[in-house]
Amino acid sequence: MIYPSIDKLLNIVDSKYELVHIAARRSKEISQNGYLQMPDTEYKSKKNIGRALEEITEGLIKIRRED
Numbered sequence: 001m002i003y004p005s006i007d008k009l010l011n012i013v014d015s016k017y018e019l020v021h022i023a024a025r026r027s028k029e030i031s032q033n034g035y036l037q038m039p040d041t042e043y044k045s046k047k048n049i050g051r052a053l054e055e056i057t058e059g060l061i062k063i064r065r066e067d
Contacts, residue, residue, distance in 0.1 A: 003044050004057040012056060013063060019056070026052035026061060037061075 006016075013019040027048040030036065036043070036051065037060040043051050055061050 003050075004053055008057055009053065012059075014065075018063075022056065022061065022063065023049060023052040026055060 009019055010016070013022065030048040030051060037055050038058070043054055045051050045054060052061075056063075
């Protein structure tokens with residue numbers, strides 16, 4: 001099973017395209033500065049893109065909606 005599930009993520013983010021954009025930007029930030037928002041042992045994924053998705057699921061990344 002893939003964690004986090006796409007259903008949980010789409011409850012937080014409006015579209016798959018926005019989800020990809022947010023996760024890619026956060027993954028790049030992790031790669032560049034190495035800053036993680038949770039302790040390293042709490043992540044299920046070892047790759048930065050998976051860690052970014054986990055941070056979105058945990059609510060650690062705030063998503064601004066523009067009207």
